[in-house]
Amino acid sequence: MHNQYELTQHNSFALPAICPAFYQPKTLSELEDIVPHLSSPFYILGEGSNTLFTEQATTTILQPNFKGITVKENDDFVLLSAKCGENWHELVKYCVENNYHGIENLALIPGSVGASPVQNIGAYGTELADVIDHVSWYEFDTKTLKTLDQSACQFAYRDSIFKNSLANKGFIVEVTLRLSKQWQANLTYRGLDTLPVDVSAKEVFQKVIDIRQSKLPAPDKLPNAGSFFKNPVVEIKCFNSLKEQYPDMPAYPQKDGRIKLAAGWLIEKSGLKGLRKGNVGVDKTQALVLVNYGSKDGQDIVQLAKHVQEHVLAKFDIFLQPEVRLLSSKGLIQLTQSK
Numbered sequence: 001m002h003n004q005y006e007l008t009q010h011n012s013f014a015l016p017a018i019c020p021a022f023y024q025p026k027t028l029s030e031l032e033d034i035v036p037h038l039s040s041p042f043y044i045l046g047e048g049s050n051t052l053f054t055e056q057a058t059t060t061i062l063q064p065n066f067k068g069i070t071v072k073e074n075d076d077f078v079l080l081s082a083k084c085g086e087n088w089h090e091l092v093k094y095c096v097e098n099n100y101h102g103i104e105n106l107a108l109i110p111g112s113v114g115a116s117p118v119q120n121i122g123a124y125g126t127e128l129a130d131v132i133d134h135v136s137w138y139e140f141d142t143k144t145l146k147t148l149d150q151s152a153c154q155f156a157y158r159d160s161i162f163k164n165s166l167a168n169k170g171f172i173v174e175v176t177l178r179l180s181k182q183w184q185a186n187l188t189y190r191g192l193d194t195l196p197v198d199v200s201a202k203e204v205f206q207k208v209i210d211i212r213q214s215k216l217p218a219p220d221k222l223p224n225a226g227s228f229f230k231n232p233v234v235e236i237k238c239f240n241s242l243k244e245q246y247p248d249m250p251a252y253p254q255k256d257g258r259i260k261l262a263a264g265w266l267i268e269k270s271g272l273k274g275l276r277k278g279n280v281g282v283d284k285t286q287a288l289v290l291v292n293y294g295s296k297d298g299q300d301i302v303q304l305a306k307h308v309q310e311h312v313l314a315k316f317d318i319f320l321q322p323e324v325r326l327l328s329s330k331g332l333i334q335l336t337q338s339k
């Protein structure tokens with residue numbers, strides 16, 4: 001355990017922040033020694049690529065760093081289990097190298113395996129929910145390991161039970177994927193649809209990396225946390241009236257009849273793409289990404305995010321919800337719509 005631990009290296013916005021106590025258990029028995037000392041508020045941190053430290057002080061941090069990958073297979077599928085402290089992209093690479101197919105579309109998403117179910121990571125037409133078999137969950141109250149199958153995880157767009165009723169009640173120890181041996185490339189997404197149907201998983205993996213590198217700022221060069229806001233999902237009535245005014249507006253029909261809009265497009269049309277405010281800004285290439293040009297204060301990003309929300313609300317009457325988790329010294333905070 002470290003006291004007054006500095007967290008710049010532990011968040012992709014590269015913001016300096018200090019936590020009163022930092023625990024990094026590597027095994028269950030190390031964790032069990034820690035749990036009795038873990039006082040609220042505390043935050044479970046992976047690699048900090050979806051977390052904004054809004055103040056220079058944070059809560060106590062628990063960063064489980066269990067490592068290991070195990071594989072079981074039969075004629076039909078591969079069951080691949082990875083511990084929470086493994087890096088997600090390294091896992092995708094490992095799968096591609098070993099001919100385990102199904103997560104190549106999720107290449108280059110930063111962060112840990114442990115965080116991947118929390119917001120049901122997704123990209124290029126694939127979501128974690130499509131390939132997950134179960135999650136091993138350590139419950140703080142009972143000090144036991146539980147298994148949550150795919151449906152128990154309550155996955156939805158950038159959402160799961162781990163962000164809701166199970167938040168801070170335990171943590172994800174291990175994620176098990178079920179990868180079918182009857183693999184077919186998922187090329188539905190724009191950018192991948194030009195690939196031939198007999199493309200290999202390795203080629204899809206490389207294509208996804210190339211597209212991502214051309215579109216998204218790399219956090220080690222320009223600190224950011226990927227998409228800052230979720231794509232809003234609106235009722236058909238709202239969509240129809242917007243479509244009349246903006247016929248070129250991108251839209252993605254959902255299974256429940258609602259329509260998902262592109263938050264980046266809404267921000268761009270609000271005239272905010274490339275906006276710079278002091279040491280922070282809206283990325284010049286991808287308006288959904290807020291970037292840190294050198295600020296040492298998370299409030300700069302918070303104020304920018306509010307500015308974006310206000311402008312998009314004024315123009316489209318849509319309130320953008322952050323995808324990024326906002327951590328203050330008292331716990332998670334929300335950027336809610338003022339009445």
Ligand SMILES: Cc1cc2nc3c(=O)[nH]c(=O)nc-3n(C[C@H](O)[C@H](O)[C@H](O)COP(=O)(O)OP(=O)(O)OC[C@H]3O[C@@H](n4cnc5c(N)ncnc54)[C@H](O)[C@@H]3O)c2cc1C
Nearest residue numbers: 046047048049050051111112114115121122171172225226
């Ligand atoms: C450049 C860039 C591009 C990105 N692109 C995408 C993308 O295409 N698709 C996408 O979905 N996301 C994307 N993201 C967001 C980010 O990569 C994912 O959300 C990732 O899963 C975060 O992992 P992390 O370990 O860094 O999480 P953290 O930021 O450390 O934590 C995120 C959340 O998970 C919780 N958590 C972490 N570990 C555990 C655990 N073991 N048990 C329980 N809860 C835990 C935390 O409490 C927090 O609520 C992008 C981010 C960046 C910087």
